[in-house]
Amino acid sequence: MSTYPLPQQEPQGAQESVALQAPAHEAHHAALGVDSKKIGMWLFIASDCMFFGALIGTYLIYAGKSTVGPYPQDLFDIPLTTVSTFILLMSSLAMAMAVHGAQHGDMKKLKRWLGLTILMGLTFLGFQVYEYSHFIAAGLTLSRNLFGTTFYVLTGTHGVHVALGVLWLTLLFITALRGDTKRVNPVNVEIAGLYWHFVDIVWIVVFAVVYLMADVAA
Amino acid sequence: MATITSTTARTLLRPTAQKGLLSWLTTVDHKRIGIMYFWTALFFLFIGGVEALIIRLQLARPNQTLVHPETFNQLFTMHGTTMIFLAVMPLIAAFINYLLPLMIGARDVAFPRLNAFSYWIFLLGGIFLNIPWFFGQAPNAAWTGYVPLTLNQYSPGLNADYWLAGLQLVGLGTLISGFNFIVTIFNMRAPGMTLLRMPVFAWTTLIMSFLVIMAFPSITIALFFIMFDRMFGTHFFNIAAGADITLWQHLFWVFGHPEVYILILPAMGIISEVVPTFSRKPLFGYSVMVFSTVAIGFLGFSVWSHHMFTIGMGAVANTAFALTTMTIAIPTGIKMFNWIGTLWGGSIRFKTPMLYALGFLSMFVIGGLSGVMHSAAPANMQQHDTYFVIAHFHYVLIGGALFGLLAGMHYWFPKVTGRLMNERLGVASFIFSLIGFNMTFFPHHFLGLMGMPRRIYTYDAAMGWNTLNMLSTVGAFVLAFGFTLVLVNLLVSIKKGKEAGPDPWDARTLEWITETPPPVYNFAVTPLVSSRDEFWARKYQGAPALAAEEPGPIILPAPSYFPLLMSIALTVAAFGLVYSNLLLTIGLAATLLCIIGWAFEGVGEVTIYPKGFEQQ
Numbered sequence: 001m002s003t004y005p006l007p008q009q010e011p012q013g014a015q016e017s018v019a020l021q022a023p024a025h026e027a028h029h030a031a032l033g034v035d036s037k038k039i040g041m042w043l044f045i046a047s048d049c050m051f052f053g054a055l056i057g058t059y060l061i062y063a064g065k066s067t068v069g070p071y072p073q074d075l076f077d078i079p080l081t082t083v084s085t086f087i088l089l090m091s092s093l094a095m096a097m098a099v100h101g102a103q104h105g106d107m108k109k110l111k112r113w114l115g116l117t118i119l120m121g122l123t124f125l126g127f128q129v130y131e132y133s134h135f136i137a138a139g140l141t142l143s144r145n146l147f148g149t150t151f152y153v154l155t156g157t158h159g160v161h162v163a164l165g166v167l168w169l170t171l172l173f174i175t176a177l178r179g180d181t182k183r184v185n186p187v188n189v190e191i192a193g194l195y196w197h198f199v200d201i202v203w204i205v206v207f208a209v210v211y212l213m214a215d216v217a218a
Numbered sequence: 219m220a221t222i223t224s225t226t227a228r229t230l231l232r233p234t235a236q237k238g239l240l241s242w243l244t245t246v247d248h249k250r251i252g253i254m255y256f257w258t259a260l261f262f263l264f265i266g267g268v269e270a271l272i273i274r275l276q277l278a279r280p281n282q283t284l285v286h287p288e289t290f291n292q293l294f295t296m297h298g299t300t301m302i303f304l305a306v307m308p309l310i311a312a313f314i315n316y317l318l319p320l321m322i323g324a325r326d327v328a329f330p331r332l333n334a335f336s337y338w339i340f341l342l343g344g345i346f347l348n349i350p351w352f353f354g355q356a357p358n359a360a361w362t363g364y365v366p367l368t369l370n371q372y373s374p375g376l377n378a379d380y381w382l383a384g385l386q387l388v389g390l391g392t393l394i395s396g397f398n399f400i401v402t403i404f405n406m407r408a409p410g411m412t413l414l415r416m417p418v419f420a421w422t423t424l425i426m427s428f429l430v431i432m433a434f435p436s437i438t439i440a441l442f443f444i445m446f447d448r449m450f451g452t453h454f455f456n457i458a459a460g461a462d463i464t465l466w467q468h469l470f471w472v473f474g475h476p477e478v479y480i481l482i483l484p485a486m487g488i489i490s491e492v493v494p495t496f497s498r499k500p501l502f503g504y505s506v507m508v509f510s511t512v513a514i515g516f517l518g519f520s521v522w523s524h525h526m527f528t529i530g531m532g533a534v535a536n537t538a539f540a541l542t543t544m545t546i547a548i549p550t551g552i553k554m555f556n557w558i559g560t561l562w563g564g565s566i567r568f569k570t571p572m573l574y575a576l577g578f579l580s581m582f583v584i585g586g587l588s589g590v591m592h593s594a595a596p597a598n599m600q601q602h603d604t605y606f607v608i609a610h611f612h613y614v615l616i617g618g619a620l621f622g623l624l625a626g627m628h629y630w631f632p633k634v635t636g637r638l639m640n641e642r643l644g645v646a647s648f649i650f651s652l653i654g655f656n657m658t659f660f661p662h663h664f665l666g667l668m669g670m671p672r673r674i675y676t677y678d679a680a681m682g683w684n685t686l687n688m689l690s691t692v693g694a695f696v697l698a699f700g701f702t703l704v705l706v707n708l709l710v711s712i713k714k715g716k717e718a719g720p721d722p723w724d725a726r727t728l729e730w731i732t733e734t735p736p737p738v739y740n741f742a743v744t745p746l747v748s749s750r751d752e753f754w755a756r757k758y759q760g761a762p763a764l765a766a767e768e769p770g771p772i773i774l775p776a777p778s779y780f781p782l783l784m785s786i787a788l789t790v791a792a793f794g795l796v797y798s799n800l801l802l803t804i805g806l807a808a809t810l811l812c813i814i815g816w817a818f819e820g821v822g823e824v825t826i827y828p829k830g831f832e833q834q
């Protein structure tokens with residue numbers, strides 16, 4: 001029988017054994033010292049990057065390959081989309097303020113900024129609806145050409161992300177209005193914030209690739 | 219026995235059943251979920267096996283018409299899809315579910331309700347995929363679903379619709395498991411269980427889960443593209459509109475190659491537990507083993523186009539992907555030498571688990587070698603889409619993944635049931651499986667090199683393929699007999715197996731520290747870990763049996779209705795994708811309701827008083 005070397009140093013966590021004398025043991029602890037849901041959100045973001053990677057990659061591969069119009073240059077209204085982009089980016093600032101409020105137990109601040117974030121998210125979606133209806137009127141449908149196909153599926157997926165974010169924040173907002181501070185705790189608000197910032201960052205990439213580079217790609 | 223109280227908090231009531239059907243439908247216990255995964259996976263393994271036998275019968279002799287050609291397409295499509303997504307992956311999930319928390323000293327996974335959801339959506343998705351068999355329209359465009367075969371023009375029926383929607387369901391469950399396992403490993407380890415003290419099985423689970431969360435998005439998007447092309451007339455794969463159908467191949471294989479490592483890494487982890495135990499030596503080169511696993515994880519994303527050497531990517535791309543593919547053989551080879559190094563000089567006990575592990579080592583080498591042969595792009599032109607490829611991936615998937623899982627099954631059966639599996643039956647099953655397997659698939663190497671294409675309905679007698687095909691078919695039945703013996707052994711041993719005692723194999727790792735079978739709370743007190751092979755160190759090296767907490771009542775997550783309800787809602791939505799937008803809307807609305815219910819369900823917890831700590 002061979003022998004195993006036994007580590008000489010103090011076993012890690014020896015101190016914890018003394019400290020942990022609570023009457024009941026939670027099934028959940030955090031070996032990394034970070035909330036599990038938060039790690040989960042970071043992993044989701046990594047995975048979602050691959051989702052958007054596939055969509056943006058497809059958009060780029062098919063850019064300029066449409067056999068019939070309308071083409072991007074015919075439709076894009078860069079100043080208008082810049083405004084909606086700006087609003088979405090500013091909503092990240094509002095979200096950060098809401099998180100700040102949650103972290104400092106300032107429910108009033110939290111509610112104010114959370115409400116504003118929701119409004120800005122809705123405004124962005126409003127712009128998108130306007131843009132879509134405008135484009136459709138100009139003849140660009142999902143099945144018109146490759147541009148329509150890839151444009152709507154990419155920006156639509158992003159729009160769904162925003163919409164789900166708005167729904168999530170709204171649920172948080174309602175819970176906060178009901179005064180349920182157990183659920184509207186800093187960690188939960190922070191995680192929603194992570195998601196929201198991520199969706200905004202994705203939009204920066206989409207805006208750059210789809211709108212600003214429209215001439216380059218075509 | 220332990221007493222149990224439930225402190226279900228307001229809002230929506232959570233179920234409290236501890237016994238009976240309802241308790242299984244609402245369970246969030248990783249061990250129960252693992253057991254459900256296990257039996258469901260075996261069920262699908264059986265279905266996939268029957269499909270394989272019919273395929274082999276049809277090919278046994280030239281010019282046969284045992285089944286209709288259309289049925290034949292459905293058979294090989296569903297065989298591949300079933301084996302990969304409904305048999306081997308869930309079997310892996312069964313092992314991870316049951317063992318991972320025990321191995322790292324946790325009481326459950328990080329997100330128990332999501333874990334249950336992963337199981338239910340897999341079960342319903344698996345049934346969903348098989349439903350069109352009943353009206354003769356099972357998926358029929360191969361497990362790779364290449365366009366344009368899966369577009370409306372060539373798949374006007376429901377076949378492709380079921381395939382696309384079903385894979386989305388199954389994939390969602392896998393994706394969520396991926397998140398769950400990673401967070402569990404990061405955050406639920408017992409004090410002292412540092413990352414580099416984890417059993418290698420936990421490491422392979424970690425890397426495999428990263429592969430899942432980074433690879434599944436690609437196929438999810440690709441499946442949506444086909445769905446949209448079919449449902450809304452988009453042009454993702456419409457050549458007339460300027461599209462390029464190789465886009466599907468790229469998206470599929472960006473998922474597909476990591477997927478093969480998703481299938482093999484956990485088996486490698488199991489081998490890394492079984493081989494040291496039955497050699498009575500520590501694992502040779504633990505840290506190199508971990509490093510190779512990580513390396514495989516990264517390299518696995520750089521080789522996908524080796525499945526597309528023949529489509530005319532050009533010399534530069536072919537060379538690049540040939541080189542990356544050859545590189546991946548290096549960490550794989552390192553692992554092989556580490557296992558051999560573990561065996562070297564050990565006092566080996568040839569019990570059934572060890573036999574299957576040795577089967578893994580030898581068969582996986584053969585599959586790895588033919589893989590390296592594929593990677594030479596010029597040679598690949600000859601081998602691609604022939605039976606040579608079939609030989610390759612069955613050596614890595616049966617000889618590799620499945621033998622690894624069988625080794626694990628015989629090894630941990632006593633942990634789960636408290637009984638031993640019959641050793642004689644075990645050895646017999648191994649001998650029949652090994653002989654049958656090689657009889658079936660070794661001839662495929664030759665058939666492939668002689669030019670027999672894969673996915674072919676029948677062949678002419680003058681091709682010179684007759685004898686080898688007949689041999690292969692006979693072998694398939696020998697293999698099936700071997701697997702039947704495994705099943706018989708399982709069923710007999712559950713009822714009549716010898717008492718195993720707490721430590722039948724003289725094992726090394728943490729899962730053997732607790733009672734056998736483990737209680738709901740896994741560990742009465744969370745152990746304090748001070749060594750890589752903690753149990754061994756405690757038994758033989760005088761390591762003290764430290765605990766990380768005082769004994770006391772334990773809080774576990776409470777059962778929930780929502781994992782099952784949400785899976786049902788999503789399955790309704792999947793039917794909607796096939797049949798009607800109304801159904802789709804209903805399904806999605808119900809899903810949304812379930813999400814809200816899930817979020818606002820009472821913060822349920824069950825307090826358990828382990829032995830000696832009965833409620834005052």
Ligand code: HEM
Nearest residue numbers: 478481482524525547586589590592593602607611614615
């Ligand atoms: C040394 C490591 C490996 C190398 C170099 C390798 C290489 C390859 C190559 C180049 C192909 C494409 C052959 C063709 O279609 O022309 C292939 C196919 C395949 N490999 Fe491997 N492979 C390796 C390990 C594995 C493992 C571990 C698995 C699974 C557990 C696996 C499963 C498959 C499958 C399923 C296919 C066929 C896919 C299909 O067309 O349906 N391989 N392999």
Ligand SMILES: [Cu+2]
Nearest residue numbers: 475478524525
């Ligand atoms: Cu591959």
